[in-house]
Amino acid sequence: MKAKRVAVAGFGNVGKGVIEILLQKQIPELKLAKIVVKHPDKSRPFNVDPELVTTDFARVVHDPEIDIVVEVMGGVEDARSLILDALQNGKDIVTANKAIIARGNEVFSLAAKLGRTIGFRGTFVGCNTLIHDLSLSAGRIRRMCAILNGTCNYILSHMSRRGIPFEQALKEAQEQGYAEADASDDIDGIDTARKIQILSGVINNTFNMPPDVPCEGIREITMQDIQYGRELGYAIKLVGIVEKGKDSATIFVRPVLVPHGSLLASVEDANNAIELEDDLGVVSALVAPGAGTYPTAVAIINDLLDIAHGDTFMMPTSNTPIVLNDTGDIETRYYLRLTVIDQPGVLAQITRILGDHNISLASIIQKEAVSAKSVSVIVTTYLVREKELRAALQQIDLLEVVKAKTRIIQILA
Amino acid sequence: MKAKRVAVAGFGNVGKGVIEILLQKQIPELKLAKIVVKHPDKSRPFNVDPELVTTDFARVVHDPEIDIVVEVMGGVEDARSLILDALQNGKDIVTANKAIIARGNEVFSLAAKLGRTIGFRGTFVGCNTLIHDLSLSAGRIRRMCAILNGTCNYILSHMSRRGIPFEQALKEAQEQGYAEADASDDIDGIDTARKIQILSGVINNTFNMPPDVPCEGIREITMQDIQYGRELGYAIKLVGIVEKGKDSATIFVRPVLVPHGSLLASVEDANNAIELEDDLGVVSALVAPGAGTYPTAVAIINDLLDIAHGDTFMMPTSNTPIVLNDTGDIETRYYLRLTVIDQPGVLAQITRILGDHNISLASIIQKEAVSAKSVSVIVTTYLVREKELRAALQQIDLLEVVKAKTRIIQILA
Numbered sequence: 053m054k055a056k057r058v059a060v061a062g063f064g065n066v067g068k069g070v071i072e073i074l075l076q077k078q079i080p081e082l083k084l085a086k087i088v089v090k091h092p093d094k095s096r097p098f099n100v101d102p103e104l105v106t107t108d109f110a111r112v113v114h115d116p117e118i119d120i121v122v123e124v125m126g127g128v129e130d131a132r133s134l135i136l137d138a139l140q141n142g143k144d145i146v147t148a149n150k151a152i153i154a155r156g157n158e159v160f161s162l163a164a165k166l167g168r169t170i171g172f173r174g175t176f177v178g179c180n181t182l183i184h185d186l187s188l189s190a191g192r193i194r195r196m197c198a199i200l201n202g203t204c205n206y207i208l209s210h211m212s213r214r215g216i217p218f219e220q221a222l223k224e225a226q227e228q229g230y231a232e233a234d235a236s237d238d239i240d241g242i243d244t245a246r247k248i249q250i251l252s253g254v255i256n257n258t259f260n261m262p263p264d265v266p267c268e269g270i271r272e273i274t275m276q277d278i279q280y281g282r283e284l285g286y287a288i289k290l291v292g293i294v295e296k297g298k299d300s301a302t303i304f305v306r307p308v309l310v311p312h313g314s315l316l317a318s319v320e321d322a323n324n325a326i327e328l329e330d331d332l333g334v335v336s337a338l339v340a341p342g343a344g345t346y347p348t349a350v351a352i353i354n355d356l357l358d359i360a361h362g363d364t365f366m367m368p369t370s371n372t373p374i375v376l377n378d379t380g381d382i383e384t385r386y387y388l389r390l391t392v393i394d395q396p397g398v399l400a401q402i403t404r405i406l407g408d409h410n411i412s413l414a415s416i417i418q419k420e421a422v423s424a425k426s427v428s429v430i431v432t433t434y435l436v437r438e439k440e441l442r443a444a445l446q447q448i449d450l451l452e453v454v455k456a457k458t459r460i461i462q463i464l465a
Numbered sequence: 466m467k468a469k470r471v472a473v474a475g476f477g478n479v480g481k482g483v484i485e486i487l488l489q490k491q492i493p494e495l496k497l498a499k500i501v502v503k504h505p506d507k508s509r510p511f512n513v514d515p516e517l518v519t520t521d522f523a524r525v526v527h528d529p530e531i532d533i534v535v536e537v538m539g540g541v542e543d544a545r546s547l548i549l550d551a552l553q554n555g556k557d558i559v560t561a562n563k564a565i566i567a568r569g570n571e572v573f574s575l576a577a578k579l580g581r582t583i584g585f586r587g588t589f590v591g592c593n594t595l596i597h598d599l600s601l602s603a604g605r606i607r608r609m610c611a612i613l614n615g616t617c618n619y620i621l622s623h624m625s626r627r628g629i630p631f632e633q634a635l636k637e638a639q640e641q642g643y644a645e646a647d648a649s650d651d652i653d654g655i656d657t658a659r660k661i662q663i664l665s666g667v668i669n670n671t672f673n674m675p676p677d678v679p680c681e682g683i684r685e686i687t688m689q690d691i692q693y694g695r696e697l698g699y700a701i702k703l704v705g706i707v708e709k710g711k712d713s714a715t716i717f718v719r720p721v722l723v724p725h726g727s728l729l730a731s732v733e734d735a736n737n738a739i740e741l742e743d744d745l746g747v748v749s750a751l752v753a754p755g756a757g758t759y760p761t762a763v764a765i766i767n768d769l770l771d772i773a774h775g776d777t778f779m780m781p782t783s784n785t786p787i788v789l790n791d792t793g794d795i796e797t798r799y800y801l802r803l804t805v806i807d808q809p810g811v812l813a814q815i816t817r818i819l820g821d822h823n824i825s826l827a828s829i830i831q832k833e834a835v836s837a838k839s840v841s842v843i844v845t846t847y848l849v850r851e852k853e854l855r856a857a858l859q860q861i862d863l864l865e866v867v868k869a870k871t872r873i874i875q876i877l878a
Contacts, residue, residue, distance in 0.1 A: 073745075181749065185594040189767045315752055318731040332486075332759040336594065339728055340749035347747050354602050363776040 056360045057085040059118045061109065061134055062125035065229075066148055066174070068097055069349025070122055075100070079353070081360035086112050090125075113137045120359055122352060123147040124174075135159050139168050146355040148174025148348055153261075154246040160259030160368065169365055171355025176200070176247050178324025178342030180351050183254055186328055186336070187366050193255045195329040196294045197464070200247040202230045202322030202342045203238035204270050204290040208307075209320045212278050212287060218271075230322045230343065240269035241290060241305045248292035252303050252374060255294055259368040265292075266304040266379050273307055277389060277459060280430045281309050284387070284415070286463065287317040300375035302382060308464045309387055315339070316464070380439035385414065385463035388431040390448070391456035394421050398453045399429065405451075409444040411436045426455045432463065469773045470498040472531045474522065474547055475538035478642075479561055479587070481510055482762025483535055488513070492766070494773035501525050503538075526550045533772055535765060536560040537587075548572050552581050559768040561587025561761055566674075567659040573672030573781065582778055584768025589613070589660050591737025591755030593764050596667055599741055599749070600779050606668045608742040609707045610877065613660040615735030615755045616644045616651035617683050617703040621720075622733045625691050625700060631684075643735045643756065653682035654703060654718045661705035665716050665787060668707055672781040678705075679792050681719040690802060690872060693843045694722050697800070697828070699876065700730040713788035715795060721877045722800055728752070729877070793852035798827065798876040801844040803861070804869035807834050811866045812842065818864075822857040824849045839868045845876065 060070055067087075074084040087105045112118055113134065121138040125131050128151050135145050135152065139162050152159060153172045163170045173180035179198060186193055199205050206228075207221040216224075222239065225231050237243045245267040253261040270290050281288050286309035295302040310316040315337050319325040324342030329335045341347045358365055392398045399418065406413065412434040419428040433441065445458050473483055480500075487497040500518045525531055526547065534551040538544050541564050548558050548565065552575050565572060566585045576583045586593035592611060599606055612618050619641075620634040629637075635652065638644050650656045658680040666674040683703050694701050699722035708715040723729040728750050732738040737755030742748045754760045771778055805811045812831065819826065825847040832841040846854065858871050 181598040182594055182751065185598060185767065188770065189763055313731060313733070315728065315731050318726060318728050320726070330763070332763065334754060334757075334760050334763060336751065336753035338595065338749065338751050341747060344747075346745040350602055350743070350745065350747060354598065357601065357777075361777040364770075364774040 053081060055081055055083040056119040056356070057083050057117055058120045058122060058356060059086040059088060059112045059115075060084065060122045060124065061088040061112070062123065063087060063089045063096060064124065064126060065345050066348045066352070067124040069345035070124065070352050071100065072098065073349055073353055079357070082356050085118055086115070088112050109134055113141050113143070118143060120144045120146060120356060122356070123149060124352070128152060132159075136162060139163055139166055142166075142168070144169040144171070144359050146171035146174070146352050146359070148172075148352060150175045150243070150246040150250065154249040155263070156250070156253060156259040156261050156368070157371070161371065163367070164369070169359055170367060171352070171359060171365070172250070173351040173355050174348050175250050177347045177351045178340045179251075179326035179338055180354070181340070182326055182328060182336060182338040183251065184366050186330060187254055188364055192331045193328050194296050194331045196251060196255060196326060197316070198251070198292050198326040199289055199316060199319050199324050200292050200342060201238050201244045201290060202324060203235065204244070205319060205324070206230055206322045207239070208270060208273065208278070208288055208290065211275060212282065213320075215275070217275065218273070225322070228322070239271055241267040244290060244292050244305045248294065248303060248305055251292070252294045252301060253368050254366065255296065256301065256374050257368050258370045258372045258374060260371050260373045262303060262374050262376055265376070268306040270307050272459070276428065277461065280389065280419075280428070281387065281461070284309075284430070284432065285312050286310060286387075287312060288461065289316055289319070291316070291464070297377060300377050302377040302379065303374070304379050306462060308462045310464050380437070380442070382438045383435050384438070385435060385465055386433045386441055387461045387463055388433070388445070389459040390429040390431065390454060391426050391458070392429055393425070393453045393455060394427045395453070401451055401453060402429070402448055405444050405447050409440050411441060411444055466494060466773075468494055468496040469532040469769070470496050470530055471533045471535060471769060472499040472501060472525045472528075473497065473535045473537065474501040474525070475536065476500060476502045476509060477537065477539060478758050479761045479765070480537040482758035483537065483765050484513065485511065486762055486766055492770070495769050498531055499525050499528070522547055526554050526556070531556060533557045533559060533769060535769070536562060537765070541565060545572075549575060552576055552579055555579075555581070557582040557584070557772050559584035559587070559765050559772070561585075561765060563588045563656070563659040563663065567662040568676070569663070569666060569672040569674050569781070570784070574784065576780070577782070582772055583780060584765070584772060584778070585663070586764040586768050587761050588663050590760045590764045591753045592664070592739035592751055593767070594753070595739055595741060595749060595751040596664065597779050599743060600667055601777055602743075605744050606741050607709050607744045609664060609668060609739060610729070611661075611664070611705050611739040612702055612729060612732050612737050613705050613755060614651050614657045614703060615737060616648065617657070618732060618737070619643055619735045620652070621683060621686065621691070621701055621703065624688060625695065626733075628688070630688065631686070638735070641735070652684055654680040657703060657705050657718045661707060661716060661718055664705070665707045665714060666781050667779065668709065669714065669787050670781050671783045671785045671787060673784045673786045675716060675787050675789055678789070679717040683720050685872070686720055689841065690874065693802065693832075693841070694800065694874070697843070697845065698725050699723060699800075700725060701874065702729055702732070704729070704877070710790060713790050715790040715792065716787070717792050719875060721875045723877050793850070793855070795851045796848050797851070798848060798878055799846045799854055800874045800876055801846070801858070802872040803842040803844065803867060804839050804871070805842055806838070806866045806868060807840045808866070814864055814866060815842070815861055818857050818860050822853050824854060824857055
């Protein structure tokens with residue numbers, strides 16, 4: 053077998069891992085043929101043959117000797133042009149670019165038209181092993197629940213374990229290089245949502261990924277919620293969920309309470325995790341680092357190897373849009389934290405409204421007053437439709453005795 | 466692509482899952498061509514076209530229309546003959562037969578000579594997804610730690626969670642169909658050892674699997690150990706470990722203490738789990754059912770699909786034996802439960818001997834007397850070479866004041 057000739061565009065954190073593995077591991081199927089960089093004079097973590105390095109993107113794209121282009125430049129516009137040009141010129145593509153793949157239509161349509169391959173395991177590093185195998189298997193994926201953002205998981209697990217405040221945990225995550233360039237993308241759930249868009253496309257075999265999914269981040273999770281959650285036997289995790297219906301899917305990103313002792317609760321630090329249930333009822337779960345130089349580079353190398361071997365490839369083949377179910381129709385359990393005046397009759401007012409909406413309570417705990425003005429009341433419900441709960445809370449939050457917007461967190465049972 | 470014609474030999478628990486999927490899922494690459502059974506008149510969970518069923522193993526093996534034989538008969542001798550005959554007659558093989566694959570030399574040598582494929586994901590159902598991908602990837606596996614026996618995990622997790630005795634937990638596991646035909650194979654670690662033999666072959670890319678690996682089961686784990694372990698912050702799990710050295714490997718099966726909150730501790734009931742570290746330092750873990758009709762059937766179907774697609778296949782290619790390191794050279798932490806007379810000076814005698822062997826203690830707790838005659842003393846050590854610890858315990862167990870053999874359990878840190 054002739055080795056595939058690979059050009060790597062980008063020499064940042066991920067690029068350096070890919071280049072290092074290609075140079076040092078001597079993989080017979082893959083030959084590093086070119087490295088394309090914007091700043092050739094920038095100092096690099098290790099020396100590479102200067103002959104390999106070029107700044108001329110156009111030449112690489114038109115070089116008939118290049119078989120596969122690895123796009124790890126980051127950004128959107130330049131990366132997008134490179135991918136489209138390379139496809140037009142007969143190259144296969146491997147990329148870790150979530151922003152481009154989450155809006156997959158353009159690049160996948162072109163690849164499908166030209167019979168080319170786009171490898172994108174690098175966009176969901178922490179779960180690519182499991183998804184890759186299951187998406188090709190006889191048991192199709194029916195439900196997915198995943199922790200997909202290392203920064204958020206770092207923040208939540210360290211707030212919980214060490215009792216440090218949100219801001220300090222975020223700062224540590226940034227210092228350790230977990231956070232995205234703009235940390236808002238992490239903590240507002242945007243990064244998780246992008247991965248969920250991509251994964252929902254894979255699971256539904258469409259490259260017409262949903263352009264938007266309901267998304268709530270972790271900015272408003274307080275130490276109180278973490279502590280009360282723990283007392284009730286739960287940890288808080290930011291998850292993305294995809295649940296396939298008959299002709300539609302329920303897809304969203306939000307913080308949820310998961311039971312202590314469960315696999316998802318055991319996922320610490322910047323790890324990612326994914327739980328999958330297939331249509332035969334078999335549940336598998338994978339825990340792995342969701343980012344980082346080597347994990348991402350290995351995901352990319354695995355794509356390169358699949359292309360080199362001509363192996364069956366995980367690339368969505370249809371262009372059918374996914375119909376999203378209303379999250380108001382989710383039926384699940386909830387944790388509520390109400391902030392109320394500490395006076396007789398308050399609980400009666402609240403429970404009456406919940407009862408009027410047919411919402412059954414699993415537990416209710418009034419905490420000791422934290423200030424002279426208000427106390428927290430923690431409620432857990434049995435199964436209830438989200439719509440119904442939100443209608444009840446709209447009434448409750450208008451009550452004179454309720455002093456702040458009630459916090460709702462889904463309990464994942 | 467012409468569909469591969471598949472003969473399934475065996476219509477037991479696993480066979481019925483494979484047959485059901487082949488008949489109902491309409492996988493275009495695979496066509497069920499024959500079902501070979503010993504007892505054609507036995508009642509089956511669903512009806513199959515009588516034309517498909519035969520008792521004539523020889524005819525199937527010589528039928529030029531059959532491309533792949535799935536061996537799910539169980540047993541050793543008949544299954545072995547079938548596999549060898551089918552290979553000789555140009556068929557590829559897919560099997561879930563651990564006993565045969567763990568002594569892989571004969572069948573793999575023949576397959577290699579004839580250029581045929583043997584799929585054996587069905588022999589390590591609970592971790593085949595992760596192993597399959599990583600064994601083909603750029604980051605080679607350096608260390609593996611796995612829970613591979615559902616019966617043992619069921620017993621240990623229910624003893625711990627519900628406080629039920631060993632015998633009751635075993636009975637429940639048998640009633641729920643988790644236990645092997647002979648439960649000793651489960652609880653003595655034999656089943657785990659077979660899977661570890663196979664996985665160590667995969668990890669080392671040799672079909673010359675180690676004929677024996679050091680193996681200790683869970684028969685002697687008492688409720689006391691589970692309770693004391695929990696007080697110290699650990700759960701007890703039966704694990705198999707493979708750690709690659711330069712030209713050798715440390716391989717063994719034994720119960721160990723794993724920290725609460727760790728992924729392995731979160732694995733409940735009959736689930737299996739595997740933690741892998743590759744040579745780039747990336748750690749991934751998978752949790753999945755380790756047996757059962759559908760999980761095993763899906764593993765087999767995935768092998769069939771890989772063969773049908775001509776995909777790169779996870780089959781060891783070398784015949785090099787694995788040199789096993791002495792487990793006496795393991796350096797780790799230990800939990801010790803000593804049974805001693807409740808009188809002054811006893812602890813001094815014990816700690817002196819441990820000190821003489823340079824064994825540092827992390828903790829020592831004397832429990833209240835359970836009988837008039839003896840008390841338990843629980844010791845945890847810092848890192849120590851197993852050889853050294855065993856030498857010390859040999860002396861300790863000879864002391865007049867020590868009333869029972871000291872229990873040692875490795876702490877997995």
